Amino acid sequence: MSARQRPVRRIVIVGGGSAGWMTAAAFGRALSGQSHTITLIESEAIGTVGVGEATVPPIHEFNRYLRIDQAEFLRATHGTIKLGIQFDGWGGAGHRYFHPFGYLGVEMAGIHFHHYWLRHIAAGGDPDHAPYNLETLAARESRFAPMTRHGPVHHAVQFDAAAYARYLRRYAEDKGVVRVEGKVADVRLDPEDGFIAAIALDDGRLVEGDLFVDCSGFRGLLIEGALRTGYTEWNHWLPCDSAVAMPCENEGDLSPFTRSTVREAGWQWRIPLQHRTGNGYVYSSAHLGHDEAEALLRSRLPGAPLADANRLRFTAGHRKAIWNRNCVAIGLAGGFLEPLESTSIHLIQTAIVRLLALLPRDAIDPNVVARFNRDALREYEVIRDFVIAHYALAGRDDTDFWRDVAAAGMPDSLAERIEAFRATGNILFEPGDLFGPTNWYAVLTGQGVRPQSWHPIADGLSDAELASRLAILRRRIAEQLAELPPHVEFLRSLAV
Template sequence: MLIEGALKSGYVDWRHWLPCDSAVAMPSERQGDPPPFTRSTAREAGWQWRIPLQHRDGNGYVYSSAHLGHDDAVANLTERLPGKALADPNRLRFVAGHRRVIWNRNCVAIGLAGGFLEPLESTSIHLIQTAIIRLLALLPRDGFDPGVAARFNRETINEVERIRDFVIAHYALAGRDDTDFWRDIAAAPIPDSLAERIAVFRATGNILFEPGDLFGPTNWYCVLAGQGARALSWHPIADGLAPEELARRLATLRGRVAEQLAELPPHTAYLASLAR
């Protein structure tokens, strides 16, 4: 009401890169032992989540309303539930993007007031925390300094843009063309900053990142390589180990991981211990 209704801060709309603008959520009965991870599955007009909880599963379908109607989204999600539905579907609507001016005069938009990214990487709480930390560091004793607000806006927008690129990469590298949604994704341009990351990785094997990035080289490698991007070269420091020595070290690492895994309790038993 304040940041837009009174101050007219404007909004940067990212739907040309992230067309999903709707979601339907529905809990269901849990079937069997819960896996120790959230599963995200690409669907015909977006993606579906399944979050295992102690006594139920959380499910949802994030989709583009330009490619799928609400009733069809509900039907598709209901059909794919792992167990019996425990509640009626909850509909959500959003627009990916951010306020053009996040700190505007005496008003600071934090959390959903400042913008939204679909929950493919569940970054909303992180962005709330970093915005609060940034605000506390820059908060003036009294009055209002436009320079301080401009710095806050610049750093906040830079952070959310880097996360945006990570989310877009999941779509841009998917390689699907079996529905109108995925064909439109494949035909859409991507931000220059993301195109640079992908090009550098493919040419050299290096992963560009900035200090303080939420998603570091390991995260980016999993998405880039996992979605089929292949590096044509590698960092020269990798030539410092002979192939035999590298194989020995990797075998040792795999052995240590297996030993530690054998000592851990099953996921269900660990959850039960927390509830005692």
């Protein structure tokens, strides 16, 4: 029986961290009580990247699947609420805009609200759309509760990623996942078809398996080190290849959002947690030295540093196949998009969900593998375009880095989206995309793209009717906002 034809019963995960333990927890939950074995190999001597602290709303779907209580989750991870991202300087010096979660207004007559809003602006209306998005207003006033009388407050979370991994480790081991301490010394391949047969550890032990999940981070010990899958690079459009991260004391800032601030050779994040503030400088090493980047980050910390700097090197892009033979790469082993829109943990989550949906039983079918890879690579490309849009539309020329960014252009797929929006007001997206009309509208208009038209259905309301509906929406959202307690009070109510 060839490796490709044998049943999949032994699942081996290489690497811990968020990717490894999220995978282990989900597989433990899905396969509990069945004949599968799930083994996770990691070494305490090998650190994890562990700087990702911000997420997007679908993280709640993952935690609900695991039946994790939100209050317990926030306590365990020192978490805070995230209602969106504030972008400082991305539309030019001194410019600021907010990219919220949730929805802008409501659909009317089958089209998105922003078309009516564009008509309103063209008639001389106030261009500030914040009164039509609860999450933006709540972020401005640092308020939060999960629900109001009219519905949910859409949000993600900001948390300590290392604490999340530790929490999921306990969860996974309770579900029967076996953790093996050890360093990978060699990857043994089946000579018949090149599938992975076993992992050899540095103490001589062999861990055999049928399906291997590579969560070894940027190294890609299995997907690249053993299988030589290859990598598609996007550094032409996304030139940042380095980051330095450093936590600092929390000076009382518990804002329920992430900040992204333009810097001379990239951008800086600030993420407030309960016990600290996460900070990082994402930059291009061709434009800024590593020591200088660290010094600049230190000089801009909002509080006293709590740890030494953590330096990272990366290349934006993805493996040419995320699933190769009997190996699936999840997390940084599969690809990397800088954390400008907090998508790293989300890409781990969707890879896990996709793999569980297509999990082989009696054989690894090449058609299933091809479908997995097609969907995974499309997701990377769509998110890539959303991230690139921030750079391509920044309109800055104050440093060599930003002049080089302006000269780099953008992918044709992104140019088509922008031109369609500019000409017609239409936002081109597919159902199931992570970023929908509200997200694209916030970023495109936040960075200066002004549509010249709108959907013709938006002309179907009289001026008086449109004004009346806008007033009703504003009033309803103001009422919802008034129901929300301060963010810090919400956290205290959970005894975080």
